[in-house]
Amino acid sequence: MSLLTPSLLPIMGIKMPVSFSTVCRQGAIAALFGLFSPVLLAVNYTLEHPAVQPFIDEMQAEHGFAPAYVQTLLADAERKDSILTAISTPAERVRPWHEYRAIFITQQRIERGLAFWDEHAEALARAEQEYGVEAEIIVSIIGVETFYGGNKGGHRVIDALTTLGFDYPPRADFFRRQLKSFLVLTREQQMDPLTLTGSYAGAMGFPQFIPSSYQAFAVDFDSDGKVDIWNNPVDAIGSVANYFREHKWQAGAGVAVPAAVSGERFTEGLTLEQGLEARRAVAELRALGWQPAAQLEDTLEVMAYEFDAGDQMQYWLGLDNLYVITRYNRSVMYAMVVHQLADLIREEREKHAQ
Numbered sequence: 001m002s003l004l005t006p007s008l009l010p011i012m013g014i015k016m017p018v019s020f021s022t023v024c025r026q027g028a029i030a031a032l033f034g035l036f037s038p039v040l041l042a043v044n045y046t047l048e049h050p051a052v053q054p055f056i057d058e059m060q061a062e063h064g065f066a067p068a069y070v071q072t073l074l075a076d077a078e079r080k081d082s083i084l085t086a087i088s089t090p091a092e093r094v095r096p097w098h099e100y101r102a103i104f105i106t107q108q109r110i111e112r113g114l115a116f117w118d119e120h121a122e123a124l125a126r127a128e129q130e131y132g133v134e135a136e137i138i139v140s141i142i143g144v145e146t147f148y149g150g151n152k153g154g155h156r157v158i159d160a161l162t163t164l165g166f167d168y169p170p171r172a173d174f175f176r177r178q179l180k181s182f183l184v185l186t187r188e189q190q191m192d193p194l195t196l197t198g199s200y201a202g203a204m205g206f207p208q209f210i211p212s213s214y215q216a217f218a219v220d221f222d223s224d225g226k227v228d229i230w231n232n233p234v235d236a237i238g239s240v241a242n243y244f245r246e247h248k249w250q251a252g253a254g255v256a257v258p259a260a261v262s263g264e265r266f267t268e269g270l271t272l273e274q275g276l277e278a279r280r281a282v283a284e285l286r287a288l289g290w291q292p293a294a295q296l297e298d299t300l301e302v303m304a305y306e307f308d309a310g311d312q313m314q315y316w317l318g319l320d321n322l323y324v325i326t327r328y329n330r331s332v333m334y335a336m337v338v339h340q341l342a343d344l345i346r347e348e349r350e351k352h353a354q
C-alpha cells in the first residue's frame with residue numbers, strides 16, 4: 001500500500017515515481033563520492049541519536065523487547081539520504097488523468113495480469129469465495145502496486161522506517177509507529193528484520209502493505225503457518241482480499257458509472273474538491289445537469305468527478321466500491337486505474353475462455 005505522503009499530495013494527486021530518477025541520480029553521485037571520501041560513511045542509529053534510547057525503552061515497555069536486541073538492530077539500520085530526498089520531494093505536478101492512466105494501463109500490464117490470474121487461479125477463486133472480492137480486483141491491485149511482484153522495492157524496511165522515524169520530523173511519529181509494528185511482526189513471524197525489503201516508505205511485498213496494515217489485514221492464505229507477503233503470492237492474494245472485505249467491499253455492486261453533463265450548473269455537482277468523503281444524491285446531480293449512463297436510485301449518494309481525458313473531459317459517478325479502493329491509496333485516479341485495469345483483465349480473460 002502506497003501511503004507515501006497522503007497528507008502532502010492533493011486528492012487528485014499521483015503516487016508515481018516522480019522522484020525516482022532524482023533518487024537514482026543522487027544515489028549514484030553519493031556512491032561515486034563514497035569511493036573517495038571517508039566523510040560519507042553510513043550513519044547508523046546508535047545511542048548517539050537522541051531518539052534511539054526512548055524508542056528502545058518504549059519497545060521494552062510496550063512490547064517486551066529486550067533493550068540489547070533493539071539496540072543491535074538499530075545500530076545496523078542505516079540512515080539513507082535517498083529516502084529523505086524521496087519523501088520530501090513534492091510531486092512535480094499533478095498529472096492529468098490521460099497521462100496517469102497511460103502509465104498503469106498498458107497491454108503488458110494486462111497480459112501479465114492474465115498470466116498471474118492463470119498461475120494463481122485456485123487461490124483467486126478461493127479468495128473471491130471466502131472474502132467476497134472479485135479476482136480481477138485483487139489481480140489489478142497487485143498489478144498496479146508492484147507489477148505482479150516484479151517491483152516490490154529494494155530498500156531494507158529497517159532502513160526506511162528508521163530513517164523516516166528518526167530523521168524526518170514531519171511524519172516521524174507515524175513512521176516510528178510503523179517501525180514498532182514492523183519489529184513486532186517480524187518477531188511474530190520469526191523473520192529477520194534486517195533483511196526484509198520494501199519501498200522507501202516501508203511498503204512491503206506484492207501488495208505493498210505498510211507494517212500496521214500487515215498486522216491488521218495480512219493472512220496466511222496457504223496455511224503454511226507463515227504470513228509471507230514478500231515471497232508468497234497466495235498469501236498476498238488472501239491479504240488483499242481481506243483488506244478489501246474489511247473496508248466493506250461489496251461484491252458485484254459496481255465501482256463507477258460514466259455520466260453525460262449538460263447545462264450551466266453541472267460543475268456545482270463535483271464533489272472531489274470537498275474531499276473523497278463528500279457525496280451528492282443522484283437526484284441532486286440530475287437537477288444540476290448530470291445524466292448517469294446506468295440506472296441509479298435518486299437517493300443514492302455518490303462521488304461526482306471529472307477527468308481530463310486529453311481531447312475531452314470525462315464525467316463519472318463513484319459508488320461505494322470506488323471509495324473502498326481509495327482506502328488502499330487515497331487518490332481517485334488510483335482507484336479508477338485499479339477499476340479499469342481490473343475490467344480490462346477480466347474482459348481479456350473471458351475472451352480467451354471462449
Ligand SMILES: [Ca+2]
Pocket residue numbers: 219220221222223224225226227228232235
Ligand atoms: Ca502462508
